[in-house]
Amino acid sequence: MGDLRYFIDGADQGVTCSGLPPEVYAVVDLYGQCVQVSLTGATGPADNSLAPGAPPEKACPPPSPAPGPCQRFHGRCGQNVALGAEGLGAARVAGYCHGLVFSRSHLRPGELFEVRIEALDERWAGSVRLGLTALPPGQGPPGPPALPPTLLDLPAPPTWVVSGAEVRHNGTPTRHNYGVSLDRLAVGNRLGMV
Numbered sequence: 001m002g003d004l005r006y007f008i009d010g011a012d013q014g015v016t017c018s019g020l021p022p023e024v025y026a027v028v029d030l031y032g033q034c035v036q037v038s039l040t041g042a043t044g045p046a047d048n049s050l051a052p053g054a055p056p057e058k059a060c061p062p063p064s065p066a067p068g069p070c071q072r073f074h075g076r077c078g079q080n081v082a083l084g085a086e087g088l089g090a091a092r093v094a095g096y097c098h099g100l101v102f103s104r105s106h107l108r109p110g111e112l113f114e115v116r117i118e119a120l121d122e123r124w125a126g127s128v129r130l131g132l133t134a135l136p137p138g139q140g141p142p143g144p145p146a147l148p149p150t151l152l153d154l155p156a157p158p159t160w161v162v163s164g165a166e167v168r169h170n171g172t173p174t175r176h177n178y179g180v181s182l183d184r185l186a187v188g189n190r191l192g193m194v
Contacts, residue, residue: 002018002019002020002109003015003017003018003020004016004017004018004020004132004160004193004194005193005194006130006162006178006179006191006192006193007112007114007190007191007192007193007194008179008180008185008189008190008191008192009189009190010190010192011180013178013179013180014178014179016160016162016167016175016178017160017167017169017174020132020160021134021158022109023106023134024106024107024132024133024134025074025102025103025105025106025107025132025133025134025135025136025137026071026102026103026107026113026130026131026132026193027100027101027102027103027130027131027132027133027151027154027159028090028100028101028102028115028128028129028130029099029100029128029129029130029131029150029151029152029161029163030078030080030081030090030091030092030099030100030101030128031096031097031099031126031127031128031129031150031151032096032097032124032125032126032127032183033120033121033122033124033125033126033127033183034092034099034117034119034120034127034128034185035091035092035099035119035120035121036089036090036091036092036117036118036119037089037090037101037115037116037117037118037128038084038088038089038090038115038116038118039071039072039073039088039089039114039115039116040114040115040116040190040192070111071103071104071105071107071111071113072086072087072088072103072104073087073088073089073090073101073102073103073104074087074101074102074103074104074137074138075087076102076137076138076146076147077090077100077101077102077147078092078097078098078099078100078101078147078149079098079146079147080092080093080094080095080097080098080099081093081098081099081100081101083101087104089118091118091119096124096126097149097150098147098149100147100148100150100151100154102133102137103137104137106136107132110194111194112192112193112194113192113193113194114190114191114192114193115128115130115190115191115192116188116189116190116191117185117186117187117188117189117190117191118187119187120186120187126163126164126183127164127182127183127185128182128185128191129150129151129152129161129162129163129182130161130162130182130191130193131151131159131160131161131162131168132159132160132193133154133158133159133160134157134158134159135154135159151163152168152171153171157170158170159171162178162179162182163182164181164182164183165177165178165179165180165181165182165183166178
């Protein structure tokens, strides 16, 4: 797969890491304030993500010819998650953690995986986390709780995560002050990665 790049509302936040394995799955952590997300129809730039005059290196990759969302959320998810119809949305229905959701299939090279924040709960601190893992969503420790409470606790390396403005690889911080802090995102913001 190569490099991992994050996008917020279509704006490229830069390369987070390089040297990714060929089969990785997207994972979203509905943590803290972020209680609901939906997959966008994006497989490339969405609506205003390519502002006139924006330099090409800051733009999302070209759209795929396939219409609609290519990805869905996998049925194996955190114990506090309710999946929406057809796996296109996810909501944390209790507490502030146990909100992990995975892509149903591994990401293809150049595929944009993007979610839109649908609801926040300001009673909690922290917010959405987004990352990649080589752990297929159907695998992992059996029995409850089958998944850890947060993405930062996912035991199976390799895993890459953006949490706030920090990049982590297998739980260890590798970059600080990366891009826009995810803790600042609001309802309607889109968060993606390629």
